[in-house]
Amino acid sequence: MATTCSKCETEVEAADSFCRDCGNSLKVAAMKWYHRRGVVFVLLFCVLGPLAMRMLWASPAFNTRERVLFSIASVGQLLLIATLLMRAYVSYMLNIAGLDQL
Numbered sequence: 001m002a003t004t005c006s007k008c009e010t011e012v013e014a015a016d017s018f019c020r021d022c023g024n025s026l027k028v029a030a031m032k033w034y035h036r037r038g039v040v041f042v043l044l045f046c047v048l049g050p051l052a053m054r055m056l057w058a059s060p061a062f063n064t065r066e067r068v069l070f071s072i073a074s075v076g077q078l079l080l081i082a083t084l085l086m087r088a089y090v091s092y093m094l095n096i097a098g099l100d101q102l
């Protein structure tokens with residue numbers, strides 16, 4: 001099956017990493033949808049949280065430095081949300097008990 005460059009429509013070899021005409025990266029075009037940067041970002045920071053970390057590390061769209069960075073950011077985001085929820089919960093329980101503070 002002949003494949004074409006997603007950018008300039010030039011026919012390219014299946015083994016090519018880059019388009020010979022425009023230099024467009026063909027690996028990204030052939031990448032599975034769940035390995036795309038946008039999908040991984042949304043899953044990592046909006047849907048699954050750190051559970052999506054496996055996809056981040058399996059995706060060829062990120063280099064090692066980005067993977068480490070986004071892994072830390074994802075765990076940090078989870079801890080932040082957990083802390084905020086915990087504070088809101090404690091504040092709510094104290095309110096119910098009629099206490100302002102412990």
Ligand SMILES: [Zn+2]
Nearest residue numbers: 005008019022
């Ligand atoms: Zn091209």
